[in-house]
Amino acid sequence: MADENQFVKEITPMDEDFSQWYIDTILKAEMADYSTVRGCIVFRPYGYAIWENMQHLLDKRFKETGHKNAYFPLFIPESLLQKEAEHVEGFAPEVAWVTHGGSDELAERLAVRPTSETIICSMYSKWIKSWRDLPVLINQWANVVRWEKSTRPFLRTSEFLWQEGHTAHRTEEDAEEETLKMLEVYRDFVETELAIPVIKGRKTENEKFAGALRTYTIEALMKDGKALQAGTSHNLGQHFARVFDIQFLDTDGQLKYVWQTSWGVSTRLIGALIMTHGDNRGLKLPPRVAPIQAIIIPIPGQDSESVYARAKKLAGSLKDRYRVELDMSDEKTPGWKFNEYEMKGVPLRIEIGPRDVKNNQVVLVRRDTGEKMIVSQDDLSTKIGELLEDIQRNMFAQAKTFVEKNTSVAKSFDEFQNAIESKRGFVKANWCGSSECELAIKEKTMATIRCIPFEDNEPDGECVHCGGKASKKVIFARSY
């Protein structure tokens, strides 16, 4: 929009080139930078702080649901990685290998973990002997490496940060319950803290995790109309238990294999945050995870001393309750700072100038709506709390509306192609359940089944592709 562009420089408008907008925003907001290593980015302090906030909020949820953190090695011996056939096949093309220690060639190559199922399972087989040892509920915060052919900051990089939960259970029901429980933890986290609406559902056979029995997902919709998988939770069944020999003696005296799950979210969520909320001025961060929730900008005027003094006092009084920063730098003008912090997505700006000092007030400006208001310094703290809550709420509501507006229903394949081509977004359609139709649709339209949603999945017509009997109504989209 024209008036949105008025203040911003050096960020390509979204509708001109969305990819470029995304990159510009990341670099200009100093979230990340390209490194000297191909496909690897540096998380700069501002970007890393968002990840830390996410970690904190998620970790709390993991602990509340009974999980404990641990840490497993970065390296996985080749023989371990190869034990589960489907798993190796899925990951082999993108594994980075360590072949030498110093100048000596290793007897066995070591994979730099692309995911940790195998190394963790090898330990679980040692630790689990009795039904009394179950469930095992472990999470790991780690980096993983996948040698990707094409990369993109936060969304797909050769090395990325994530958490991976790995649990082992006594029964199939327990494992399924855990899988769904963690999916719900993700949904709640992403919607509540990141203000990103998602659709919960199950992945098709084609789209499921290599080695899993069933894969569940939460799918988000970005502003360019492409879907992004925001989190996954897998019921691994007994696939890994059998190849890694994780057995326990049950109450009935029988030796049984455990039922396992794994689940993860990654720094890709930062990308989701950018592309769900951002606009032509740059980032727009939800208050719950914003590194700076409110920025105080003094406007010095004639009597700069009293303005600075008051600004410092305000900052001091707000620091305990909010992530507040005061920008006292003298070499930038207030106008420059306004733009800078808007670009960085700071939810709330607090301006204080000579007029405000005199009237015991401040000027507050919301990043989400641009609304300006004059507030007394006396009840500033309370007011900020209310506003941050309201901004969080409003950002979720706006994103929700966007998803609704960009979700369509296709009754015929013509309608389907047209929707994917012109409107993008989520397209709901009936599906016969065959892999052939799924792949043919992908071939023709580049759209994939994002998930079989938990809600509203009853077919109400024939398969959108083959015209045969539909088994489910599913959600299609082009995706990242």
Added chain:
RNA sequence: CGGGGCGUAGCGCAGUUGGUAGCGCGCGUGGUUUGGGACCAUGAGGCCGUGGGUUCAAGUCCCGCCGCCCCGACCA
């Protein structure tokens, strides 16, 4: 792995028929400013990605190599 693009100051770029490197921003210093990206003065900053070739002379022409980015296929 296919298609495209780019390597010249920290960043973004210009560099004509080959003649020894320039602009904007940023950065340093001094001053004036400051309610939506201020201004003046004055400075610093270069193995022109890399190796070879042609030439009296190469940022520029030729050949090779390396790197990165973007768009696809594959994947979180």
